Amino acid sequence: MSIIAPKFRLGYFIKSLLDNVFWIIILLTLVGIPTIQVALFFIDLPVIDGDLLTPFLALTWLADPSRTLPIVKTLMQTDFFKIAVFPGFGFAALLAAGTIFVERKLLAKLQLRVGPFYCGKIEGLLQLMGDGLKLISKEIIIPAKADKPIFWIAPLLFVGTAAAFISLIPVSPGWVIADLDVGLLAFFVIIGFFPIITVLSSWSANSKFPFIGGIRALHQMVSFEIPLILSLLGIVILTGSLNLSEIVESQYNYPWIIFMPIGAIVFFIAMLAELERIPFDLPEAESEIVAGWLTEFSGMMYGLVQLGSYLKLYAFAALFVVLFLGGWNGPMVIPPFPQEIITDGIELGPISVTVPGLPLFTPEMLNGTFWFTIKTVGVIFFILMPRGVFPRIRIDLLLHIGWYKLIGLAFVNIFISLSLLYAGVLGPGGMI
Amino acid sequence: MLAALVGEIVSNYSNVLMMFGFAITATAPALLLSKMISPKKRNNPVKFLPMECGQVPKGEGRTHFMMQYYAYVLMFVVFDVMAIFLYSWGSTILNLERTATLPIIIFLGIMFAAMAFALYQSKRRNIW
Numbered sequence: 001m002s003i004i005a006p007k008f009r010l011g012y013f014i015k016s017l018l019d020n021v022f023w024i025i026i027l028l029t030l031v032g033i034p035t036i037q038v039a040l041f042f043i044d045l046p047v048i049d050g051d052l053l054t055p056f057l058a059l060t061w062l063a064d065p066s067r068t069l070p071i072v073k074t075l076m077q078t079d080f081f082k083i084a085v086f087p088g089f090g091f092a093a094l095l096a097a098g099t100i101f102v103e104r105k106l107l108a109k110l111q112l113r114v115g116p117f118y119c120g121k122i123e124g125l126l127q128l129m130g131d132g133l134k135l136i137s138k139e140i141i142i143p144a145k146a147d148k149p150i151f152w153i154a155p156l157l158f159v160g161t162a163a164a165f166i167s168l169i170p171v172s173p174g175w176v177i178a179d180l181d182v183g184l185l186a187f188f189v190i191i192g193f194f195p196i197i198t199v200l201s202s203w204s205a206n207s208k209f210p211f212i213g214g215i216r217a218l219h220q221m222v223s224f225e226i227p228l229i230l231s232l233l234g235i236v237i238l239t240g241s242l243n244l245s246e247i248v249e250s251q252y253n254y255p256w257i258i259f260m261p262i263g264a265i266v267f268f269i270a271m272l273a274e275l276e277r278i279p280f281d282l283p284e285a286e287s288e289i290v291a292g293w294l295t296e297f298s299g300m301m302y303g304l305v306q307l308g309s310y311l312k313l314y315a316f317a318a319l320f321v322v323l324f325l326g327g328w329n330g331p332m333v334i335p336p337f338p339q340e341i342i343t344d345g346i347e348l349g350p351i352s353v354t355v356p357g358l359p360l361f362t363p364e365m366l367n368g369t370f371w372f373t374i375k376t377v378g379v380i381f382f383i384l385m386p387r388g389v390f391p392r393i394r395i396d397l398l399l400h401i402g403w404y405k406l407i408g409l410a411f412v413n414i415f416i417s418l419s420l421l422y423a424g425v426l427g428p429g430g431m432i
Numbered sequence: 433m434l435a436a437l438v439g440e441i442v443s444n445y446s447n448v449l450m451m452f453g454f455a456i457t458a459t460a461p462a463l464l465l466s467k468m469i470s471p472k473k474r475n476n477p478v479k480f481l482p483m484e485c486g487q488v489p490k491g492e493g494r495t496h497f498m499m500q501y502y503a504y505v506l507m508f509v510v511f512d513v514m515a516i517f518l519y520s521w522g523s524t525i526l527n528l529e530r531t532a533t534l535p536i537i538i539f540l541g542i543m544f545a546a547m548a549f550a551l552y553q554s555k556r557r558n559i560w
Binding site for chain 1: 441444445447448449450451452453454455456458459460462463465466467469470471472473477479480481482483484485489492493494495497501504505507508511512515516518519522523524525526527530533540544547551
């Protein structure tokens with residue numbers, strides 16, 4: 001029983017919102033505007049281009065697109081915009097939210113169910129928002145004997161580490177948050193933190209089911225990290241670079257999946273294991289050990305862990321696209337920006353406005369983002385599909401697959417790329 | 433000169449840390465908000481026991497446990513380092529002589545033999 005639910009009516013909710021708006025307007029007119037006017041008596045306003053910069057003039061400039069667009073363009077080049085909005089957190093969170101909705105509907109259709117249906121009138125579109133509200137209004141219960149500081153901070157660390165992973169992904173030419181020379185090694189470093197966080201949170205919960213789940217997560221990530229690392233060595237051999245942007249540029253003609261399908265398959269399987277998705281969801285096997293290492297998380301803490309795991313899913317899918325499917329490369333589909341708008345301005349009936357700095361995004365950037373998003377969504381779809389089809393794998397079989405088969409296949413992939421290099425097919429001075 | 437170079441490299445890495453910090457500062461308010469609006473009823477000590485499917489929990493949460501697959505963890509320590517060593521070879525292979533590949537193949541052969549032996553030993557449960 002929550003505080004919001006029992007007497008909740010949409011009418012009351014709207015009324016409370018309107019009340020707040022009413023009081024804000026009253027207070028602004030009676031207190032805010034006189035305060036500003038009194039303050040303006042004592043401030044010397046600057047003179048710009050021969051005009052006194054009154055608040056009226058400042059507001060006029062804000063509404064003038066020829067003055068705001070350059071500001072917007074400058075803002076978009078800052079690190080904060082990149083981190084918060086476009087290749088960073090906002091973009092990833094949007095795709096992650098879409099993934100959750102699509103996953104639930106897709107699984108429902110696979111199993112002849114309906115899935116989320118009532119919330120939001122059309123096919124349950126607002127189900128995610130409803131779930132978020134539910135999680136945020138639930139009480140957070142922490143076991144009495146738990147190690148509280150670590151237990152509190154574990155979900156935050158999980159989200160933060162997933163976000164740090166996202167910062168390595170090049171989405172479009174030049175649109176990457178951290179363009180590291182050793183981007184691939186940084187990726188290995190970051191995925192090395194996930195088992196640590198899992199084991200820390202499960203140990204701090206001081207409960208049996210999280211403990212078993214944490215130990216399972218440790219074994220699983222330990223046995224699949226080596227195939228994951230080795231399956232990417234072929235790409236590094238053929239590109240001679242660890243920078244992710246350079247790896248994307250090297251696939252201008254052919255994506256690497258054509259030459260290294262075995263490496264792609266090994267990477268995909270290891271990726272499923274690192275993401276703890278079916279058939280490798282042993283750490284949170286809900287039919288055996290309640291919810292594995294998530295058992296003691298309640299309310300918004302569970303929600304944060306889920307957010308982190310879906311951000312991680314997006315990041316892994318994006319990394320697969322960057323490494324094997326050619327990243328932002330693709331045929332040009334965005335039409336070029338019309339030149340007469342730059343030279344003559346926009347004509348609206350009698351008036352025509354010339355707006356400097358108008359192509360807000362270059363066509364290359366739009367095209368790159370388009371292809372990157374299409375490919376990433378495709379890979380996410382392939383990550384979601386096994387959940388509706390496969391059963392869970394046994395832990396000794398899991399270790400057997402990781403250590404015997406995937407490592408062997410990864411070495412086969414390395415020798416394929418070596419022979420491609422030495423036979424003169426690829427690489428500098430090669431046939432292609 | 434060197435300081436500027438180091439600064440440039442560090443500024444690249446600092447973006448990763450800033451992304452980490454941004455995610456934490458953006459999601460921590462959700463926890464705070466949840467603390468503010470969620471109900472708090474502290475009248476029931478059973479609520480704060482660890483979850484054991486409705487049973488009253490017995491014994492410690494953190495107990496001794498069977499490390500059945502400890503051999504794999506030991507192997508991980510060795511072969512993870514080997515995999516990263518291979519990257520330093522792979523990223524410079526385009527500048528190396530072709531004959532330089534031969535020692536790496538020999539190295540891989542030694543490591544593979546060791547791995548086969550370790551995997552064979554890991555099946556003998558009675559020695560662990």
